[in-house]
Amino acid sequence: MVAGNIWRSRMHWMHTLGFLSWLGITAIASVLAYRYLLKEFIPTYEKVEEICLFLGARCPFKTATTKLVARAVVASLLLCASAEIASLLAGGSKSTLLFREASLIFEMTFIGGAIFVVRNLVKIVHRTSGFLDELESGRIPQESTNPPRWAKFLLLLVPRRYREHLIGDLEEEYSQIVLPEFGPRRARLWYWWQVLASLIPLVWAEAKRLAGLVVIWKSVR
Amino acid sequence: MFYIVSMQSRTNGKPEPLGEFEALVLMAVLRLGSDAYGMRIHHELETTAGRRCSLGALYTTLDRLETKGYVSSHVGEPTSERGGRAKKFFEIRATGAAALKQSYAATLRMARGIEPLLGGASW
Numbered sequence: 591m592v593a594g595n596i597w598r599s600r601m602h603w604m605h606t607l608g609f610l611s612w613l614g615i616t617a618i619a620s621v622l623a624y625r626y627l628l629k630e631f632i633p634t635y636e637k638v639e640e641i642c643l644f645l646g647a648r649c650p651f652k653t654a655t656t657k658l659v660a661r662a663v664v665a666s667l668l669l670c671a672s673a674e675i676a677s678l679l680a681g682g683s684k685s686t687l688l689f690r691e692a693s694l695i696f697e698m699t700f701i702g703g704a705i706f707v708v709r710n711l712v713k714i715v716h717r718t719s720g721f722l723d724e725l726e727s728g729r730i731p732q733e734s735t736n737p738p739r740w741a742k743f744l745l746l747l748v749p750r751r752y753r754e755h756l757i758g759d760l761e762e763e764y765s766q767i768v769l770p771e772f773g774p775r776r777a778r779l780w781y782w783w784q785v786l787a788s789l790i791p792l793v794w795a796e797a798k799r800l801a802g803l804v805v806i807w808k809s810v811r
Numbered sequence: 812m813f814y815i816v817s818m819q820s821r822t823n824g825k826p827e828p829l830g831e832f833e834a835l836v837l838m839a840v841l842r843l844g845s846d847a848y849g850m851r852i853h854h855e856l857e858t859t860a861g862r863r864c865s866l867g868a869l870y871t872t873l874d875r876l877e878t879k880g881y882v883s884s885h886v887g888e889p890t891s892e893r894g895g896r897a898k899k900f901f902e903i904r905a906t907g908a909a910a911l912k913q914s915y916a917a918t919l920r921m922a923r924g925i926e927p928l929l930g931g932a933s934w
Contacts, residue, residue, distance in 0.1 A: 643870075706821055716913060748867075751822055752867075753871050753875075754896050754897065755848075755849055755870070755886075755896070755898065755899040756849065756867065757894070758893035758894065758896030758897065758898065759848070759849035759850040759853065759893075759898075760851075760866060761892075761893055761894050761896070762892055762893045763850045763853065763854065763866075764848045765892065766892065767854065783865075784865055784867075787865035787867060787868070787922055788865040788866050788867025788868070788870075789867060789870045790867070791865065791867045791868045792867040792870065792871060795874065795875075796929075797869040804869070811927055
């Protein structure tokens with residue numbers, strides 16, 4: 591009986607130790623993954639500001655406090671995700687305390703995002719309806735010869751090291767070759783096609799580069 | 812370890828063989844000389860080679876060629892027609908020229924004797 595209790599207690603400690611070791615490893619892996627793999631794809635403050643400017647909405651990260659809160663939320667999410675992976679690797683069940691906390695933070699983030707959209711919804715609708723009014727009134731809007739705004743917005747997804755040159759080349763070819771030759775409508779279609787067709791190889795190449803898959807693939811081949 | 816394995820495969824004397832699109836891009840860079848930047852290379856590929864591609868695919872290829880050491884690049888001055896964005900100019904390096912020469916020679920050797928099957932020399 592006593593021996594059984596000691597054994598169970600020892601098993602409990604071993605389990606906890608195993609969990610903590612895994613937590614350490616996965617936490618380090620998460621931080622490294624965030625720094626070197628995910629940073630390019632996670633919206634930064636600058637990207638959020640650009641999106642808000644585009645939509646005419648108020649940016650939620652204007653003050654140092656909101657930036658700190660956002661950073662704390664991301665850090666908590668990473669830690670909770672690490673804890674969850676660690677508990678799975680250590681053989682635990684999913685209903686750990688940390689898993690419940692992680693779910694709570696996910697929910698809070700979701701609710702926060704929903705509140706942000708609702709608060710700025712009026713501005714977004716107003717901006718869209720203004721554009722539609724311009725179209726209905728028969729006036730040729732100023733944007734018609736400019737590259738499509740939503741396509742330009744999508745270009746934010748292009749990895750940073752390609753972005754500036756790619757956007758510059760697209761704009762130059764659009765305004766100097768495609769627009770005079772094919773007219774605004776087909777030029778806009780061309781721009782859309784170029785953006786969509788460019789995103790896939792660029793994002794895929796960046797993901798492969800970051801994950802080191804190129805080197806692995808070559809060595810396997 | 813993977814890095815060592817990949818470097819060993821690269822340092823066996825011969826340059827890495829070029830893919831078909833890589834060879835076309837290198838030829839476009841050579842043709843354009845000092846004016847070889849993304850938009851011009853893209854336009855050259857479309858008009859001269861009749862090869863349609865996205866600028867994204869072109870940039871990933873140029874990036875790959877730069878990693879292999881076949882081309883070098885430098886950033887130019889920002890211009891107004893590009894919305895104040897700078898051009899990235901590319902220049903072929905000696906290793907790139909050697910790889911292109913090797914690829915072209917291999918194509919010529921393989922094509923020798925089969926011209927009548929391909930419809931004469933006009934292709």
